Amino acid sequence: MSIQELxxxxxxxxxxxxxxExxxxxxxxxxxxxxxxxxYSNIKELVTKTANYFLxxxxxxxxxxxxxxxxxxAGxxxxMLGSRFIKAVLLAKSLGLNTSLITNGHLLTNTMLSKVSPHLDMLGISFDTADHLLADSIGRVDRKKDWLSPQRLEEIVFHYRQSNPCGIVKINTVVNKYNWEETLTATITKIMPDKWKILRVLPVYSDSLCVTQQQxxxxxxxHQSLSNIIVAEDNDDMWQSYLMLNPEGKFYQNSGPCEGIKxxxxxxxxxxxxxxxxxxxxPDTFAKRYKSNIDFQEI
Incomplete structure (x- = not known):
């Protein structure tokens, strides 16, 4: 077994x-x-230990x-951490790590994009719906009901690519009970990310937004017209397949459906x-998540 990147x-x-939700x-x-x-000394110690061990x-x-x-x-x-986040990215790059960001995009101003984009090998944006009402239902709005609109998503991707022509763009979409009937073909086609990861909502603490496998x-x-960029990630693909550190520097894994974490x-x-x-x-499950796309004949 061999993969390019951990x-x-x-x-x-x-x-x-x-x-x-x-x-x-x-x-x-x-x-x-x-x-x-x-x-910063704690962040420096965490990132340095991570680089020294895994490299x-x-x-x-x-x-x-x-x-x-x-x-x-990620978060x-x-x-939201502003300069603290930027300093951590720069530190990781200086130690020989590749870097990426998973963000809801709402706070990615042009100023922030200009500062961080050249140092991000990949920009991942969580985008579940092109409909404001659905976004509100899911919780993808702030206290003022502001959200990441399709138009702003296009602007962010354009700005990132201008700042970092070699950077990779990924869109993450979580399929849940509110958006499973929506079609995002128009929006995704406009920005044409390098990868569109479509995840089935994972019931770590609650199953209130879950969908059936059929849904x-x-x-x-x-969305099979975009099969060349789609990577599907069902619940079984997620269990024990991620290396994750929480904000206190603790590795964690999901225990099971609605059972929380270890x-x-x-x-x-x-x-x-x-x-x-x-x-x-x-490691075997981790490696399987990095196959290039989905075989629609298996669905």
């Missing part, structure tokens, strides 16, 4: 300007004041044979080798 997701903060980026007992971004020989590298490592900044909404497949099938001690307190023994990570 991805480690650092959920830098639980704070977010949106309130998506299906969000799984919450951690029992997390205290926002204990999030590592409050101290060098280790059991996961022996298993997967990856050539590079990408630190993916919550990491852009999920229906959504994918209606966490390791912080990697600031123990070695990464020790921390990884507290979670279940399956």
């Amino acid at each position: 991805v480690i997701n650092f959920h830098m903060t639980e704070t977010c300007n949106f309130r998506c 299906y969000c799984y980026a919450t951690w029992d007992g997390n205290n926002s004041q204990q999030e590592l971004h409050h101290s 060098n020989d280790n059991p996961i590298k022996q298993k997967l044979g990856y050539k590079s490592v990408r630190l993916n900044f 919550g909404e990491p852009v 999920y497949k229906h959504y994918i099938t209606k 966490q390791s001690p912080s990697i600031l307190d123990v070695s990464i080798t020790d921390a990884l023994t507290h979670i279940e990570f399956n």
